[in-house]
């Protein structure tokens with residue numbers, strides 16, 4: 134796509150902030166956090182979109198209970214995001230089938246993602262949450278750099294290996310000038326069903342170490358809770374206002390929203406600067 138095409142085809146025109154959700158390590162709960170942050174931001178009264186940018190393991194269709202085989206409406210030039218639980222959602226999974234092999238190399242995948250970001254009619258959004266693919270490779274770097282992220286949230290678990298990878302994620306965002314607004318420590322502890330005491334299964338202090346080192350606040354510590362797995366299996370993110378688990382996400386969402394408001398206002402869109 135030429136720069137001119139991108140300008141005339143910018144579905145991000147009325148999107149105020151793009152928020153990346155990243156983790157260095159896979160499987161730490163990035164998609165679970167992205168989905169719940171999206172519905173929590175919505176519950177604050179914001180208009181919210183969600184881009185599933187994890188093209189190798191897209192999961193937001195499932196998390197939001199979107200029937201398999203659902204295709205976004207299109208006018209031939211751009212797509213209309215699929216609405217679920219009050220969130221506008223777009224995923225490469227909506228455009229591919231079981232028969233489409235996902236054997237893309239980095240540059241192809243990057244290009245396809247940028248195109249998906251721009252060629253979706255996001256409409257009027259306060260926040261577009263982007264569930265980034267795990268890792269800190271070229272795809273993540275390019276997207277972080279070119280999608281003009283207003284900020285990012287880094288998800289980790291307390292284990293040393295995840296913390297080490299989260300550090301790489303933070304440093305990647307630092308390199309491209311994207312502020313990391315907060316850390317979420319997932320699977321942080323388990324609440325005993327009998328007496329309610331909290332048990333730190335994988336040790337403590339992982340995210341706190343990062344907070345100390347980089348000055349990035351821990352905006353959420355989430356328990357290991359089977360309800361989060363069930364929520365994704367059922368396709369219904371937790372969002373009841375009297376639910377302590379959902380309340381964790383709302384607290385994180387408030388912190389993110391405040392940081393976005395405080396941060397320098399950036400016009401979203403694909404950057405013209407070639408690397």
Ligand SMILES: Nc1ncnc2c1ncn2[C@@H]1O[C@H](COP(=O)(O)OP(=O)(O)OP(=O)(O)O)[C@@H](O)[C@H]1O
Nearest residue numbers: 159160161162163164165267320356357358361362
């Ligand atoms: N706090 C939690 N308690 C219990 N289960 C959880 C929790 N967080 C995530 N899970 C479960 O762990 C699995 C991995 O979570 P998820 O898919 O969100 O991770 P991810 O980082 O996006 O993974 P990937 O790297 O594959 O994209 C899912 O089955 C999810 O339901």
Ligand SMILES: [Mg+2]
Nearest residue numbers: 163164187192
């Ligand atoms: Mg995921």
Ligand SMILES: [Zn+2]
Nearest residue numbers: 325327328329
């Ligand atoms: Zn107990």
